[in-house]
Amino acid sequence: MASEATPGDTWTIAQIADEFAITHRAVRHYEDLGLISPERRGTQRVYHRRDRTRLNLILRGKRLGFPLEEIRTIIDLYDAPRGKRSQLEYALGQIDERRADLEARRRDLDAALDELDTFESRCRADLGALKPTQRTSPTG
Template sequence: MHKPAQTWSIAELATQYDVTLRTIRFYEDRGLLTPERRGTVRVYHPRDRVRLGLILRGKRLGFSLDEIATIVDMYDAEPGEEGQLVYLLDQITTRRADLEQRRQDIDETLQELADVEARCQADLKALRSRQRASS
């Protein structure tokens, strides 16, 4: 016996992904999500749920919506189309280099903060020590 695929309402997806209804409608307006319509009710299928997850991950990683659209559309395409795979590999290389640079910048900033914190702690200890000695 065939079990019907699970579906979600817009509110359920919004709750599950911790986004607003407006965010989901925006992605729908951009053509990134295409829920089924039952009258005025949007019904989201597993494909929409996966695509929303990919969109949000792409946003977190700094991809533009156009880049996300291209990549997410590959989710539906037949695998192995050379142009798509080359494009995706190029995007991965570019994004990886950007993220590695950001990681390096963050590591350097954290080290600089640790150095400033250590100096402040030492200055505070010396100041308190002098205050105790003079009282």
């Protein structure tokens, strides 16, 4: 994924998009939402280390299932007076909520799979109990 940058590095939209394996449209979308704010040199966007870091955080948040507004809040907290501490405290609260949501979904999936297994077993048992002449294809 993202490689190490050196101070003073800048990137074009193509370089940023390639580095993070996203489309130019996605990069512009994050810019339109105010999540990143590249420098403009005429019509060209110039991305700095801050934009690159923010984009990395945005994509990590998305992989973890956070909505963009939560990602924005977490990122923006870094610039708040309490800085990193408030950001980390908020992020930990959001992680707890996301984990609880995912665990509930996992329980729901496990229950659905168990129900499917039970239904499949009953169908197979019923099919096995039919006399050979009673077996028909689903279409006829």
